[in-house]
Amino acid sequence: MADEAKTPPKLEVKKMTVLEQLKKLDEQRTKLIEDAKAAAMKKVQEGIDDLTAIGFLCKLVEIKDEEPSARKRGAREGAGQVDPNKPCSVCNFLTSPNHDARKHRAQGDNKKPFTAKDLEQFGLKKV
Numbered sequence: 001m002a003d004e005a006k007t008p009p010k011l012e013v014k015k016m017t018v019l020e021q022l023k024k025l026d027e028q029r030t031k032l033i034e035d036a037k038a039a040a041m042k043k044v045q046e047g048i049d050d051l052t053a054i055g056f057l058c059k060l061v062e063i064k065d066e067e068p069s070a071r072k073r074g075a076r077e078g079a080g081q082v083d084p085n086k087p088c089s090v091c092n093f094l095t096s097p098n099h100d101a102r103k104h105r106a107q108g109d110n111k112k113p114f115t116a117k118d119l120e121q122f123g124l125k126k127v
């Protein structure tokens, strides 16, 4: 009977403890971040109060990852990707990294193929 009491649930208990510890650590982490944020926010708020006191109306705004403007910016960059296998319609040659006619916008109405010097300036190489 004494043997029986010694053997069984130990492993399971240990497993639970690890999971519980991780959960606890997660909670601690969240709490630490919240505390640090609160402390920083307090400092900023004090600064804002000072600014308000001398006549500057300011507001603290937290920017979240899912902010639509941030996402839009990323999408626009993606849409502007240059096809690496399509020669520029102005130069009619490929460069590495490749470019397209948009790169010639600065040339105004008289768009002409880039010279070796231009390419060097843009960090492009003719391929």
Ligand SMILES: [Zn+2]
Pocket: 088, 089, 090, 091, 092, 099, 100, 101, 103, 104, 113, 114
């Ligand atoms: Zn070009």
